[in-house]
Amino acid sequence: MNTLTRTIAAATMLAGGLLASTAYATDLRVTVWVSAKEQLDMLNGFAAGFKKTHPDVNVTFESIPAANYTQKLTLEIAGGNTPDLGWIMEDSAPTFEQAGVLMDLAPTLKNTPDYDFADFSAPAMGLWQNNGKVYAIPFSTSPFLIYYNKTLFDQARVEDPEQLAAKGEWTMDKFREVAKAIKDATGVYGFEFKDGQGYESRVMHAIMPPIRAYGGDAWVNGQCGLDTDQAVAAMTVLHDMVFKDKSIVPPGDQSDFFAGAAAMTINQISRVPTLKTANFKWGLAPLPTGPAGAAPIIGQAAIAVFASGKNAQIAADFAAYMTNKQNVATMAKFFPPARKSVLADKAFLTSNPAISAAQMQYVADGIANGKVLPSNVKSPQILAAMAPKIDAFWKADADPKQAMQAVCSVVKPLL
Amino acid sequence: MTWSSARVRLAYRICWVLALAALAIPFVFPFLWMLSAAFKSINEIFGQPSLIPTTWHWENFVELFTYQPFAQQYFNSIYIALLVMVLTLVVSSLAGYAFARIRFAGAGLLMLFLLSALMVPDEVTIIPNFFLFKWLGLMDTHVPLILLPVFGPRGIMATFLMRQYFLALPKEIEEAGKVDGLTRFGIWWRIAVPVARPALAAVAIISFLDSWNLFLEPLVFISSINRFTLPLALNNFTDPYGLPLWNLQLAATSLAVIPVLGIYIVAQRQIIESFAMSGVKG
Amino acid sequence: MAGWLFASPILLGFLIFFVGPLIAVAIYSLEDWNLLTQQATFIGLSNYTNALTANPDFWLVIRNSLVFSAGLVPLNMALALVLALALSRKSFGSVFFRTLFFAPVVTSAVAWAIVWRFLLQGDGGVVNQMLALVGIHGPNWLRDPNWAMVVVIVTRVIKMVGLNMILYIAALQSISDEYAEAARLDGANGWQIFWQITWPLLAPTTLVILVITTIGSFKVFDHIYLMTNGGPENGTLVLAFYIYQQAFKFFATGYASALAMIMFVLVLVLTLIQLALRRKGAL
Numbered sequence: 001m002n003t004l005t006r007t008i009a010a011a012t013m014l015a016g017g018l019l020a021s022t023a024y025a026t027d028l029r030v031t032v033w034v035s036a037k038e039q040l041d042m043l044n045g046f047a048a049g050f051k052k053t054h055p056d057v058n059v060t061f062e063s064i065p066a067a068n069y070t071q072k073l074t075l076e077i078a079g080g081n082t083p084d085l086g087w088i089m090e091d092s093a094p095t096f097e098q099a100g101v102l103m104d105l106a107p108t109l110k111n112t113p114d115y116d117f118a119d120f121s122a123p124a125m126g127l128w129q130n131n132g133k134v135y136a137i138p139f140s141t142s143p144f145l146i147y148y149n150k151t152l153f154d155q156a157r158v159e160d161p162e163q164l165a166a167k168g169e170w171t172m173d174k175f176r177e178v179a180k181a182i183k184d185a186t187g188v189y190g191f192e193f194k195d196g197q198g199y200e201s202r203v204m205h206a207i208m209p210p211i212r213a214y215g216g217d218a219w220v221n222g223q224c225g226l227d228t229d230q231a232v233a234a235m236t237v238l239h240d241m242v243f244k245d246k247s248i249v250p251p252g253d254q255s256d257f258f259a260g261a262a263a264m265t266i267n268q269i270s271r272v273p274t275l276k277t278a279n280f281k282w283g284l285a286p287l288p289t290g291p292a293g294a295a296p297i298i299g300q301a302a303i304a305v306f307a308s309g310k311n312a313q314i315a316a317d318f319a320a321y322m323t324n325k326q327n328v329a330t331m332a333k334f335f336p337p338a339r340k341s342v343l344a345d346k347a348f349l350t351s352n353p354a355i356s357a358a359q360m361q362y363v364a365d366g367i368a369n370g371k372v373l374p375s376n377v378k379s380p381q382i383l384a385a386m387a388p389k390i391d392a393f394w395k396a397d398a399d400p401k402q403a404m405q406a407v408c409s410v411v412k413p414l415l
Numbered sequence: 416m417t418w419s420s421a422r423v424r425l426a427y428r429i430c431w432v433l434a435l436a437a438l439a440i441p442f443v444f445p446f447l448w449m450l451s452a453a454f455k456s457i458n459e460i461f462g463q464p465s466l467i468p469t470t471w472h473w474e475n476f477v478e479l480f481t482y483q484p485f486a487q488q489y490f491n492s493i494y495i496a497l498l499v500m501v502l503t504l505v506v507s508s509l510a511g512y513a514f515a516r517i518r519f520a521g522a523g524l525l526m527l528f529l530l531s532a533l534m535v536p537d538e539v540t541i542i543p544n545f546f547l548f549k550w551l552g553l554m555d556t557h558v559p560l561i562l563l564p565v566f567g568p569r570g571i572m573a574t575f576l577m578r579q580y581f582l583a584l585p586k587e588i589e590e591a592g593k594v595d596g597l598t599r600f601g602i603w604w605r606i607a608v609p610v611a612r613p614a615l616a617a618v619a620i621i622s623f624l625d626s627w628n629l630f631l632e633p634l635v636f637i638s639s640i641n642r643f644t645l646p647l648a649l650n651n652f653t654d655p656y657g658l659p660l661w662n663l664q665l666a667a668t669s670l671a672v673i674p675v676l677g678i679y680i681v682a683q684r685q686i687i688e689s690f691a692m693s694g695v696k697g
Numbered sequence: 698m699a700g701w702l703f704a705s706p707i708l709l710g711f712l713i714f715f716v717g718p719l720i721a722v723a724i725y726s727l728e729d730w731n732l733l734t735q736q737a738t739f740i741g742l743s744n745y746t747n748a749l750t751a752n753p754d755f756w757l758v759i760r761n762s763l764v765f766s767a768g769l770v771p772l773n774m775a776l777a778l779v780l781a782l783a784l785s786r787k788s789f790g791s792v793f794f795r796t797l798f799f800a801p802v803v804t805s806a807v808a809w810a811i812v813w814r815f816l817l818q819g820d821g822g823v824v825n826q827m828l829a830l831v832g833i834h835g836p837n838w839l840r841d842p843n844w845a846m847v848v849v850i851v852t853r854v855i856k857m858v859g860l861n862m863i864l865y866i867a868a869l870q871s872i873s874d875e876y877a878e879a880a881r882l883d884g885a886n887g888w889q890i891f892w893q894i895t896w897p898l899l900a901p902t903t904l905v906i907l908v909i910t911t912i913g914s915f916k917v918f919d920h921i922y923l924m925t926n927g928g929p930e931n932g933t934l935v936l937a938f939y940i941y942q943q944a945f946k947f948f949a950t951g952y953a954s955a956l957a958m959i960m961f962v963l964v965l966v967l968t969l970i971q972l973a974l975r976r977k978g979a980l
Contacts, residue, residue, distance in 0.1 A: 035483050035640055035651040063483075063640045065650035066657025071945045072634060075542075078732045079549050095948075099734040142656070195658070196461070199840075200926045251929075252819050252840040259462035270656045277456035277472075299656075334655045380946040388930040391840075432790060435783065439797040441855055446800040449808035464815045510707040517700035527972075529707070532715040533912045534964040535722065536937055538944050539957035542732075543721035544714060566710020572909055574707050576864070579901040583871060599699040613867035620863060624802065649805075668805040675803045676796075683795060686867050687787055 025056045026311050028318055030303075031073055031086040035063035039334060046330075050321050057314060077101060082306045084315040088136050090300045093127050094377040097135050103307040104133040108316040115320055116341075121368050124338035127375060128302050136302035137323045140335035142268040143366025144194075144209060144297040145359075146288070150281035152263040153178075156185035161264070161285035162358075172213055175288040176237060179247035182263045189255055190247035192262035199251045203383065203390050204373050209266060209297055210234035213290025218374035222415045224408035227401070234290070235393070236400040243396045251394050268299055269336060269363055272354055284359040286366065298370035301335070336363055343367060378414050385410040446672075453666035460661045475666040479652075482663065484641045488648040492627060493674055495560050495644060499626035500619050500678075502565040503573050507618060508611065511577025512603050516589070530575060533568045537631055545635050555638045563632055569625045573618045580614035581607060616685035623678045627671070645671050719961075726955035732948040744955035754931070754939070755956075759963075761846070762936040766914040768850040773910055774903070776858045781865030782891075795866070799859035806856075810923035813852050814839065842932045845925050849933050853920050857913075861906050868902035869895070904975050908968055915964050936960050 032043065040061060047059035062083065064072045070092045076082060088096055096102055109117050117134075121141070128136045146161050153160040158181045164170040179190025193199070198206030208218065216231035218224075225231055241248045255261035258271070260280050266287070275282055287296060303322060305315045321327065328337045332348055342348055343364040349357040376382060386407055393403035444466075452460050453475060455468040479485045514526050548559045564570065588610065592602040608615070630646040637643055643651070645667070652663035726744055730737040748755045780798055784791045801809065816823045819837030828835040838848045876894050885893075896903075918937040921927065927934040936956070944953035 033653075033657055034655050036655075037482060039655055062638050063651065064638075065634070065647060066653050067650055067659075068634055069657070074733050074948060075545060075635060078735055079545055081549070081554070095733060099731075101733070140656075200928070250819070252814075252817075252837045253821075254461065254815050254818055256458075256461035258458045259460075260458070261462065268656065270654050270658065273654070274457045278458050301656075380942075384942060384946070387926075387928060391929040394840075431783075435790075435794055439794065442859075443797050443800050445809050445812035446804045448812050449804055452808070460811075464812055506706045506710075510704040513700040513703035517703065522700065525704070525708070527969075529711055530908065530912075530968060531961070531965060532711060533909070534915075534961045534968070535715075535719060535957055536916050536918075536940055536960065538918075538937075538941050539722050539954055540715065540718040542725075542944075542950065543718035546721075547713075547717065562710070563714055566707060567714045570707060570710065575905055575909070579905040580868070580871070583868070583898070583901045599703075603703070613870045617863050617867045621860065624860075665805075665808060668808060671805075672803050679799055679803070680796065683792070683799075683863065683866075686863070686870060687785075687792075 025058065026314055028057060028059045028085065028311060028315055029062055029083040030059060030318075031062045031064055031069075031076070031083045033064055033066040033069045033087060033089075035065075042330065042334070046322050046327055049327075050318055054314070054317070057318070059318060077306070082308050084309040084311055085303060085305050085319055087139075088302050088304045090127065090302075090372055091375065091379055093136065093302070094375050094379070096304065097130060098377050101306055101308065102135040103305040103312050103316060104135065105137065105305060105316055105319060106132060106134040108313070108320055109134060109137075112317070112320040112324075115324060119325065119339045119341050121338050121340055121343075123369060123371055124298065124300065124367060127300060127372050136304035137319060138300045138302040138338045139323060139328070139331055140299075140301040141338040141367045141370075142270065142299050142336045143363055143370050144205070144266050144268060144287060144299070145362060145366070146264055146285040147257060147267055147271070148264045148283055148285060149257065149260065149262070150283050152182055152186055152188055152260075152280065154281075156182045156263075158182060158185070160283060161288075162283050165285050170285065170288050172210060172234075172237060172288050172290045176241055176245065176247070179241060179264065180245045183245065183247040186263075188260075189249045189253075189262040190245075190264060191241070192249040192255065192257045192265040194266045196249070196254065196256055199390075199394055203386065205266070207235065207238070208373055209287050209295065210238055210290065212295035212297065212371075213288065213292060215290070215292030219376065219411070219415055224411045224415060226411065227404040227408040230292070232401050232404050235404055239393070239398070239400050242394070269352075269355070270334075272352065275354070284355065284362060286362045294369070296366040296370035298366060298372055300338075300372055336367060338367060340368065376415070382411055382414050385414060449665055449672075450669050452662070453669040455662055455665075457660060457662045460665070472662065475662050476670070478663060479667050479670070483643075483648060483651055485648060485667065487641045488643045488645055489670070491557065491642065492645040492671070495557055496623050496626040496674070498561050499564045500623040502561070503570050503622035504615055504618060506565055506570055507573035508577050508608060508615060509603065510574045511579075512581050512607050514574070514578040515581035516607075517599070526575070526578065529571045532571045535568075537568075541631055541635055548636060554636060555642060556636075557642065559636045560626075560629065560632055560644065564622065564626050564629065569622060573622055576618055576621075577611065577614055580611055584610060613686040616682040620679055620682045624675055627675055722954045722957055725951050726958050728951040730949075730951040732944075732950045737951070740951070744952050745959070747952070748955060748959065754934075757931060758934055758936050758939045761932070761934055762915055764846060765850060765917070765933075765935050766911060768847070769854055769914045770907070770910050772850065773854045773858050773861060774906060776854060777861030777865055777906070778899075780858065780862045781869055782895075784862070785866045785869040795862075798862060801856040802859040804856070806919045806923055809852070809856055810920070813848075813924065817848060839925055840929050842930050845929055845932050849921055849924050852924065853917060856920065861910065864902060864906055865899070868899055872898045900975075904971070907971055911967055911971065912964055915960060936963075 034040065040063070043061045050057060050059060070089055073086055109115050124138055124141045128134060128138060148161050150160055158178050161170055161178070164174055182188060182190045193206040194202045204218070211217065211231045211234040214230040214234040216225050216228050216234060218226055238248065242250050249255045249262055257265035258274055258278065260278070286294070303319055305312055305319050309315055325339060325341060328339045329342050329345070329347070331337065332342060332351060337343060337348070348364070349360040352360070389403065389407040389410055392398060392406065393400065447466055448464050451466050451468055454471045454473065456470070456472055459469060514522050544559070544563065548554060553559055588606055589602050592606045597605060628646060629644065633644045633647045637647065649664050649667050649671070652660045652667060654660060727739060727741055728737045729740045729743070784795050817838040819825065819840065824838070825835035836844050838844050872895060877890050880890050880894055916937050917935065918941055921933050921935060921938055925933045927938050940953050940956045940960070943949045943956060
């Protein structure tokens with residue numbers, strides 16, 4: 001062949017090769033709510049790992065601020081700009097599932113070698129499964145824990161929650177007792193609701209742990225459970241603690257556990273890093289048990305594949321990859337895993353230098369047995385309807401039973 | 416003992432300054448707290464609101480830049496706000512002058528129509544605008560962030576402001592211009608605009624500030640993290656669960672205040688100084 | 698002709714970015730449209746009848762909005778004028794003070810709310826501690842259904858008055874000193890100079906500030922969200938907040954659009970009233 005022909009042939013082959021590879025190249029877009037370099041690096045690491053077995057798949061992660069995540073994601077879907085995969089927040093799970101926008105991942109997961117679906121803790125999968133269909137895979141399962149200020153407990157000469165839990169005495173009654181003891185001895189509040197928002201944006205986080213410990217629940221089978229005897233009993237304890245014992249940070253008060261102005265609070269393991277700069281000793285304990293026993297509570301987030309995407313199957317493969325045993329162990333640094341094998345691994349129990357192995361065991365137990373907060377397709381509407389009635393509950397002269405009946409009266413029509 | 420009138424004036428002046436200072440405390444305290452919180456650890460922020468941190472955490476500021484492309488986002492906000500400011504000044508002073516001075520059919524009614532743009536909340540008009548810009552292929556660009564403030568409700572508010580200001584000016588100065596043979600545009604550019612410096616400075620402050628604080632529009636239109644503007648970037652400083660890292664957010668906010676205050680100080684000087692220089696006498 | 702040319706940019710923008718979307722919003726308001734499922738069914742005026750007749754929350758929200766605006770607008774304008782009069786000359790410290798009073802405008806809404814929620818605590822809040830010095834027992838401001846709205850209004854006024862102050866200062870600059878000088882020579886005192894010379898000359902600016910502040914007061918959302926989250930007992934739930942809830946929390950885009958149209962009509966009527974009063978010389 002002469003030079004010209006050879007050049008043309010080479011160019012054609014090159015073009016053909018390029019065309020072939022671009023024809024097969026797939027771009028997957030995943031929406032997430034983290035934007036810190038540390039976490040994005042980890043996620044991009046997963047993308048790189050996936051590329052090893054799928055060389056023509058490029059995965060990019062799109063950061064959306066957490067506070068507006070669900071809104072922006074919904075807008076993208078409505079605007080025809082649906083991502084291929086997305087993280088889903090626990091409170092919007094029913095909405096997304098019912099809207100039919102999520103792909104059923106069960107077949108993909110079953111067919112992925114070494115995936116071991118049974119490795120996931122059954123209660124942890126509760127929210128994301130329906131009738132054998134798997135709509136999303138939880139990548140973060142974080143139990144509610146009691147944080148306590150050891151320095152204050154020592155100062156008031158009161159046994160701390162961990163000691164009491166070890167003896168099996170960490171009950172709601174004891175919880176009330178130690179809170180009052182600390183308030184009386186030191187003048188510092190005994191307990192603060194989660195993130196200081198128990199009266200405003202975190203109402204469920206505040207009332208569900210005691211209610212469940214007493215054997216009640218927010219709603220069961222379309223019935224409002226907030227005015228049952230168990231629920232009212234739990235709420236009465238809280239009400240008395242706020243207004244009679246004055247041991248819980250009252251409405252409007254900005255005292256914060258992390259600033260040392262409350263002896264206990266409920267929160268998840270994600271807040272441990274903020275205690276690095278705390279000027280008091282602290283510890284973790286499980287939630288107090290009630291007449292109905294232990295009722296651990298978990299907060300979750302999951303990853304889902306959107307059914308309308310062009311590359312739904314590849315996206316499903318990526319979702320399976322991201323949640324396999326190895327990658328779940330990597331993510332455990334930031335997000336507690338729902339895989340029993342990872343939880344049982346010694347590496348997990350010793351992964352955080354600030355938390356003792358015993359305390360990590362509380363986390364593991366919570367994940368294994370915990371239930372999520374009550375969920376409902378109409379959660380936002382229910383919470384908005386509840387808000388004024390809950391405000392009325394948190395008044396010194398309110399009668400707990402009547403106030404909770406008022407709450408149920410607005411919740412029932414929405415169930 | 417009788418006091419000289421100069422002494423009385425001085426005493427009066429001192430009382431006046433003290434009263435103003437007392438009134439200013441609730442205005443300024445949160446601002447100073449915000450600056451001091453930028454140096455605090457996350458625990459201390461929710462302790463007693465003190466103005467002096469117990470330890471100065473300079474590393475908060477360093478962490479801002481390692482967390483996400485903060486410098487890029489900062490620059491984005493600046494150039495967008497400057498563009499919006501300049502464009503708003505031009506568009507609103509042109510239109511404001513027209514509505515105030517030029518007799519053209521339907522001016523009054525038109526002004527009212529324009530005003531109605533202010534009356535619908537952004538949260539609702541953003542959805543159709545979202546579809547519009549998507550159709551134009553301008554998603555994940557800064558174009559909607561520039562066009563919407565300039566031509567949308569805020570631009571119209573600026574137009575209304577300029578119109579009212581031009582209305583209040585005596586007509587004689589423009590007569591002089593007409594006699595000199597200037598075109599409408601010439602009159603606008605050479606006479607009306609210089610005289611309108613106080614109003615222009617006020618519009619500059621307001622339009623810069625509005626663009627600087629825009630949150631909903633960037634949230635809806637921008638996807639790439641290095642195209643974010645500051646309000647969005649601020650909301651990104653959270654832990655993996657979405658809980659805000661207050662020390663970082665407030666450090667970033669404190670840095671974000673600088674350009675706005677800069678524009679304000681320059682602009683308000685224009686407002687005051689132009690009084691001395693305005694040729695509108697008699 | 699030149700008039701149309703000068704106004705054309707803003708008019709064009711108005712048509713594209715407002716009139717178009719407004720028509721779209723009007724259409725959405727006639728539908729039951731869930732943004733997530735994207736199912737839209739035409740339901741005619743049901744959204745409107747629902748709001749006006751079947752929803753007690755709606756009237757509560759309207760009432761709250763009217764109370765909020767009625768409280769905020771006069772307070773804001775009066776304070777802005779007083780500050781502008783005090784600080785519009787180049788006198789000792791006026792630049793400094795002008796910046797102080799403008800500081801809240803550039804303070805982030807979040808920082809503003811954090812600080813004020815601290816200051817307004819029931820026990821141990823600074824405001825109540827100061828009141829205790831003069832023997833007044835202050836309420837738990839943000840949790841008291843009677844006082845929450847007042848507090849929300851006052852803190853909002855403090856935050857935003859700097860902007861109106863600037864506008865008034867700009868207007869005061871263009872009022873020639875000669876009028877005041879002549880009046881003083883005639884023996885008029887400060888009050889008379891203000892009412893008979895300054896105030897009438899400020900009328901165009903006063904009108905624009907009145908209209909803009911009124912319209913703006915109906916759109917306030919983030920301040921209330923951060924201070925009280927609409928409570929206590931929905932006492933500070935205003936229309937902008939309600940619309941945000943419907944649009945972005947419940948994804949009921951059709952209903953939210955109807956609410957926005959209602960707000961539009963309400964604010965338009967208020968503005969027309971203000972403009973008419975001006976024409977009659979009452980403003």
